Amino acid sequence: xxxxxxxxxxxxxxxxxxxxxxxxxxxxxxxxxxxxxxxxxxxxxxxxxxxxxxxxxxxxxxxxxxxxxxxxxxxxxxxxxxxxxxxxxxxxxxxxxxxxxxxxxxxxxxxxxxxxxxxxxxxxxxxxxxxxxxxxxxxxxxxxxxxxxxxxxxxxxxxxxxxxxxxxxxxxxxxxxxxxxxxxxxxxxxxxxxxxxxxxxxxxxxxxxxxxxxxxxxxxxxxxxxxxxxxxxxxxxxxxxxxxxxxxxxxxxxxxxxxxxxxxxxxxxxxxxxxxxxxxxxxxxxxxxxxxxxxxxxxxxxxxxxxxxxxxxxxxx
Amino acid sequence: xxxxxxxxxxxxxxxxxxxxxxxxxxxxxxxxxxxxxxxxxxxxxxxxxxxxxxxxxxxxxxxxxxxxxxxxxxxxxxxxxxxxxxxxxxxxxxxxxxxxxxxxxxxxxxxxxxxxxxxxxxxxxxxxxxxxxxxxxxxxxxxxxxxxxxxxxxxxxxxxxxxxxxxxxxxxxxxxxxxxxxxxxxxxxxxxxxxxxxxxxxxxxxxxxxxxxxxxxxxxxxxxxxxxxxxxxxxxxxxxxxxxxxxxxxxxxxxxxxxxxxxxxxxxxxxxxxxxxxxxxxxxxxxxxxxxxxxxxxxxxxxxxxxxxxxxxxxxx
Numbered sequence: 001x002x003x004x005x006x007x008x009x010x011x012x013x014x015x016x017x018x019x020x021x022x023x024x025x026x027x028x029x030x031x032x033x034x035x036x037x038x039x040x041x042x043x044x045x046x047x048x049x050x051x052x053x054x055x056x057x058x059x060x061x062x063x064x065x066x067x068x069x070x071x072x073x074x075x076x077x078x079x080x081x082x083x084x085x086x087x088x089x090x091x092x093x094x095x096x097x098x099x100x101x102x103x104x105x106x107x108x109x110x111x112x113x114x115x116x117x118x119x120x121x122x123x124x125x126x127x128x129x130x131x132x133x134x135x136x137x138x139x140x141x142x143x144x145x146x147x148x149x150x151x152x153x154x155x156x157x158x159x160x161x162x163x164x165x166x167x168x169x170x171x172x173x174x175x176x177x178x179x180x181x182x183x184x185x186x187x188x189x190x191x192x193x194x195x196x197x198x199x200x201x202x203x204x205x206x207x208x209x210x211x212x213x214x215x216x217x218x219x220x221x222x223x224x225x226x227x228x229x230x231x232x233x234x235x236x237x238x239x240x241x242x243x244x245x246x247x248x249x250x251x252x253x254x255x256x257x258x259x260x261x262x263x264x265x266x267x268x269x270x271x272x273x274x275x276x277x278x279x280x281x282x283x284x285x286x287x288x289x290x291x292x293x294x295x296x297x298x299x300x301x302x303x304x305x306x307x308x309x310x311x312x313x314x315x316x317x
Numbered sequence: 318x319x320x321x322x323x324x325x326x327x328x329x330x331x332x333x334x335x336x337x338x339x340x341x342x343x344x345x346x347x348x349x350x351x352x353x354x355x356x357x358x359x360x361x362x363x364x365x366x367x368x369x370x371x372x373x374x375x376x377x378x379x380x381x382x383x384x385x386x387x388x389x390x391x392x393x394x395x396x397x398x399x400x401x402x403x404x405x406x407x408x409x410x411x412x413x414x415x416x417x418x419x420x421x422x423x424x425x426x427x428x429x430x431x432x433x434x435x436x437x438x439x440x441x442x443x444x445x446x447x448x449x450x451x452x453x454x455x456x457x458x459x460x461x462x463x464x465x466x467x468x469x470x471x472x473x474x475x476x477x478x479x480x481x482x483x484x485x486x487x488x489x490x491x492x493x494x495x496x497x498x499x500x501x502x503x504x505x506x507x508x509x510x511x512x513x514x515x516x517x518x519x520x521x522x523x524x525x526x527x528x529x530x531x532x533x534x535x536x537x538x539x540x541x542x543x544x545x546x547x548x549x550x551x552x553x554x555x556x557x558x559x560x561x562x563x564x565x566x567x568x569x570x571x572x573x574x575x576x577x578x579x580x581x582x583x584x585x586x587x588x589x590x591x592x593x594x595x596x597x598x599x600x601x602x603x604x605x606x607x608x609x610x611x612x613x614x615x616x617x618x619x620x621x622x623x624x625x626x627x628x629x630x631x632x633x634x
Contacts (some may be wrong), residue, residue, distance in 0.1 A: 210559045228562055235559035241526045242552035245545055245570035253562035 003056050004124020004297050006043060006166035009092075011057075011297040019054060019088060019095035021069035024261075026064040026098050028081060029139070032114035033089035035304050035313045036060070036147070036229070037207075038257065043301070049087045050258040059257060062104065062114035063317075071136055072098040080104055082113040084268060085119055086257055090297060092317060099265035102272050105279035115147070116286045117268075120275050122229065122256055124149035125267050128207050128255045128274070130227045137202035139163040140219065142212065144181060145172040147287070147312040148229075152205060153180045154284035155275070164198050166191045168307055175310055179287075195219050200262070205229065213237025222247045229254050235262035287311025320408035321375050321614050327561065328374075328407075328614040333384070333432055336371060336405060336412035338386035341558040341578075342571045343415050345398060349431035350406035352621050353377070353464070354524075354547070355574065360618070366404045367575040375406020377576060379421065379431035380634075389415040399430040401438055401575055401585060407614060409634060416582035419589050421595035425603070431488045432464070432629035433603045434585075437545065437592050439573055440468035442584050443522050443589070447544045447571045454519035455511055456480040457536065461498060462489040464604070464629045465546075469522060471601035472592070481515050483508045485624055492521060492627055496604075512536050522546065530554025540562045546571050602629025 003016035021027055039057045041047035049055060051079040062082040065075055075081070081101040088094045102112035125134045141152045154209025156163035157180030165176045166187045173184040183198050185191035192215040195201065200221045206212055207230030216226050217240050224247065244251070256267070278284045292300040294317050304313050320333035327409065338344055356374045358364035366372060381401040382392055383435040392398070398418040405411045421430035444450045458469045461482025473480035474497030482493045483504045490501040500515050502508035509532040512518065517538045523529055524547030533543050533555050560569070573584070595601045609617040611634050621630050 209562075213556060215557065228558055231559055231562065235557065237556050237558055239530060239554050239556040239568075240552065240568065241530065241545055241554055242548055243570075244568070245526075245548065245572055246575075247570065248572060249570050251556075251568040253558065253560075253564065253566050255562055255565060258563075316411070 003175060004294060005056070011043070011301065013295045013297075018093050021095050022065060023069060023071045024097050025069040025095045025215075026065050026075050026101060027067040027069070027073055028061060028083055028094050028096060028101070029066040029093055030061045030063040030089065030094055030317045032063075032111045032291070032317060033061040033315045034115040034118065034147075035300055035315065037304065038117055040301060040305055052271070053139060053257075054088030054094070055085035056088045056091050058091065058094070059085050060114060060118040061085060061089040061094050062110050063094070064076065066093065068098075074098060075101060077082070080110050082117050084117045084256075084264060090294060090315065097261050097264070099261070100268055102268060102276070105276050107231065107280060109134050109173060111291070111314065111316060112286055112288060115272035115288050115314050116279070117271070118140050118256075119147035119151040119286075119312065120155075121267050122148045123155055123205075124275055125256065126227045126229055126254050127152060127155065127203060128270070128276055130252050131203040131205065131225045133159075133161060133203050135160065137161055138199060138221070140201035140204040140216075142166045142187070142206050142208050143232075144184060146175045146207070148205075148207070149176070150287040150311050155278070156180070158278050158283050164195055164201065172310060187262045192219060200224075203227070208233035210234025210237035214240055217249060217251075220244045220249050225250045225252065227252050227254050289313050291316055318409035321551050321611060322373070324619050328360070328528050328618065330486040330612045330614075333408065335410050338384060338412055339384060339416050340388045341416070342386040342412045343382050343389055343392050343398075343411060343418060344384040344386070345378060345400055345411050345418070347378045347380040347406065347409055347411055347634045348379040348382040349380075349428045349608070349634060350375045350632045351432040351435065351464075352617055353435055354621065357622055370403035370574075371405030371411070373402060373405045373408050374536060375408065375411070375429060376402050377435040378406040378411050379427050380411070383410065386613060391415060393420060394576050399434050401434045401573075401581060407611060407632065414582070415586055416476060416576050416578070419585060419593070420592050428608070428631065428633060429603055429605060432605050432631050433596070434588070434628065435573075436464035436603075437472075438584050438588050439465045441588055441592050442520075442573065443544045443546055444469060444472065444520060445587070448520040448522065448542045450476075450478060450520045452477065452523055453517060454478055454629060455538070457482075457518035457533075459483045459504070459525050460549075461493045461501060462627045465524070465525070466493070467604040467628050470496045472595075473497070475595050475600050478482060479609070481512055481518065485621075489627060491574065509536060517541075518545070525550035525571065527551025531557055534560050534566060534568075537566050540566070540589035542567045542569065544569050544571050551632040606630050608633055
């Protein structure tokens with residue numbers, strides 16, 4: 001098969017072996033994959049794949065099941081699926097545990113479905129399970145115009161949770177508010193004052209890390225939860241522990257990729273149960289910024305790296 | 318009544334009004350109270366009482382119910398109890414919600430019972446509820462020879478959880494290991510290396526805060542929990558967020574005093590359900606360092622401040 005490999009730091013479409021199926025896995029003939037920020041980190045050497053995962057980039061895909069491995073009973077050859085991958089999506093074929101695949105939401109085309117799983121799994125997992133978001137609680141999400149950010153906005157709107165987002169420019173503010181954000185701020189302005197004026201947050205979903213830690217902690221309401229899912233602003237932060245103690249806060253680090261197969265089975269099942277109906281009713285939708293041919297992965301990465309996107313960038317195979 | 322008041326920075330035994338009973342409260346004629354480190358902080362102005370609480374020091378007591386307020390059905394005049402207080406223990410009489418009192422464990426004298434509630438409630442709450450300690454998980458507790466520390470050692474031994482403690486000198490190490498600690502280190506030595514050699518911890522109970530934060534986080538096993546209950550080592554710390562994310566750690570700040578009446582009711586009920594039977598069977602015991610007459614509260618505070626105690630210091634009324 002062909003796959004995107006990294007040669008002298010560049011993304012090139014070259015020959016690679018078709019992945020072997022392990023027990024419980026299916027082989028997906030990839031229709032499309034999507035770019036995640038983690039791909040950029042992996043490419044630069046800062047985010048190695050977990051043990052046993054493909055060395056090829058790509059944390060999600062859509063496609064058609066080409067082959068079914070031993071022990072798989074709930075998926076058939078020829079079935080259309082979208083899938084959460086531990087790696088290997090930038091390729092013609094990807095192997096994945098059957099429990100990490102779902103039929104695309106009814107009414108959604110297969111290509112678009114490539115951009116659904118990772119962002120909605122991340123948003124749902126970290127708001128609901130890690131953040132323990134309850135009815136009526138207030139949410140703050142940084143990088144609101146990102147794939148995960150736009151998923152959070154839509155989920156919070158559907159659930160009735162007020163959500164404040166920070167973004168990088170005015171156009172993104174307008175986009176996010178139109179999508180359902182209750183309020184927003186430009187991260188180049190004093191966004192923490194804006195969040196304080198808005199009333200603070202019970203749950204913060206944060207891909208920034210170090211540079212935002214102190215402000216995030218100060219903006220949490222009593223018994224609030226900060227879920228950290230990225231380090232775009234540095235891997236070290238100053239933690240005001242007195243504030244954490246008096247307000248009885250909870251801080252969590254969360255990653256999706258390195259979780260066990262069983263944990264991911266449960267996340268995908270939760271996604272089907274709680275998010276798929278919202279996608280099928282049209283209450284929420286995947287936000288796709290642009291689709292590239294996979295041979296143009298290099299340009300697609302540049303676009304994502306520029307921070308000038310809203311929602312997902314897909315690669316069509 | 319008489320109570321300990323703060324006059325020109327000194328603790329003096331003077332006249333004070335008997336507290337009024339609110340709905341659901343009982344009035345306890347105090348037999349003994351106990352010193353908590355929080356009392357020293359409150360005295361120095363760094364830990365003001367929560368709204369509605371007595372201005373008098375003292376977070377626990379034992380005694381006899383003198384009077385029962387409106388709406389109390391499960392406590393009677395003349396009954397012996399020990400109690401978790403939001404304040405007011407350093408006095409002849411203390412008012413407390415009935416749900417925050419318990420009969421002393423069978424076989425325990427009333428004076429000793431004054432030193433049981435706060436430490437075992439803190440240990441049980443923060444290991445079990447906040448730390449979500451599970452069977453077989455490994456525990457690290459700092460200040461292992463303190464009241465809370467000795468309670469943790471005994472609870473972990475009874476539950477079968479390996480526990481490592483840090484303490485301030487060799488005599489305390491020996492005491493703690495005899496009491497049931499699996500291993501220990503002197504905090505003036507490189508204790509973090511010792512904990513790492515021991516195998517790390519799933520749950521850390523930490524009264525130190527800032528200066529230990531980075532080491533604590535590095536010593537947690539994947540999905541470990543750090544519960545911070547004090548700031549003896551500073552209110553700010555450096556948080557290695559990459560470590561927190563990759564290991565999917567959970568950090569919590571926890572206080573007991575400012576919790577709602579209902580939350581404390583549940584903690585006291587848990588204590589009676591899970592800890593009282595261990596005290597009554599003799600599997601665990603309160604550790605009392607010394608008992609002073611309450612008129613000598615000043616010397617008692619000096620002793621606690623010296624860090625030369627093991628377990629609790631009581632004040633007899």
